[in-house]
Amino acid sequence: MSAAEAASGPTAAELLDFVRRTADDAALVAALPLDPEGRTWLRLEGPGGSEAWLIGWPPGTGTGWHDHAESIGAFTIASGALREHSLAARLPADGWKTLELNEGIDRTRELTTGRGRAFGRHHVHEVLNASGQEHAVSVHAYYPPLPLIRRYSRVGAVLRLEQTERPEDWQ
Known part of the structure; x- marks a missing residue:
């Protein structure tokens, strides 16, 4: 992504503001169908050409470890709680298949209703609903x-x- 492209889109703070305002929309959150076994989602219109999603997480579901490549992002909890495990280190973007991680780079956040976070490019994390119910x-x-x-x-x-x-793999 060029500097001009990055400058023309929303900032991480603007994305965080958007997800917080959207999470406060009780009618929208209530409209999401919830499945007892698998995650559900609705695609939303994000600010400034961004991609946005409302996601339902049944108990015990998660994403596994992943990153969002060159995208910045933000998420917030509309209801319930999610746990995020992340790495407090910038990993190389490309050119590797296996990395041995240093001690002390693991971070865990417990995010409850109304709490959220923004993140930069190449942020490696996993998000899960650790609740059993x-x-x-x-x-x-x-x-x-x-x-x-x-x-x-x-x-x-x-x-x-x-x-x-x-x-095309997930749409």
Whole structure:
């Protein structure tokens, strides 16, 4: 992404403001169908050409480790709670399949209703609903619209690139 493209789109703070305002829309959140076993979602119109989603998370579901490539993003919890595991290190964008991670870079956040966060490019994380009983609903926004998602497996300190998904894989 060029500097001009980055300057023309919404900032991470603007995305965070959007997801917070959207999460406060009780009628929209209530309109999301919830499935007892799999995540559900509605695509939303994000600000400034961004991609946005309202996502329902049944108990025990999660994303697995992934990043959003060159996109910045934000998400907030509309109801329930989600846990985010992330890495406090900038990983190389390309050119690797396996990395051994240093000690001390793991971060965990418990995000409850009304709480959210923004993140930069190449942010590697996993998000999950650790509840055994309660659905969670969250709002997410990304800019530029997701060019790809890289999925990883993790065993101990070893992070391995497993798959690269493009928009046609999930739409």
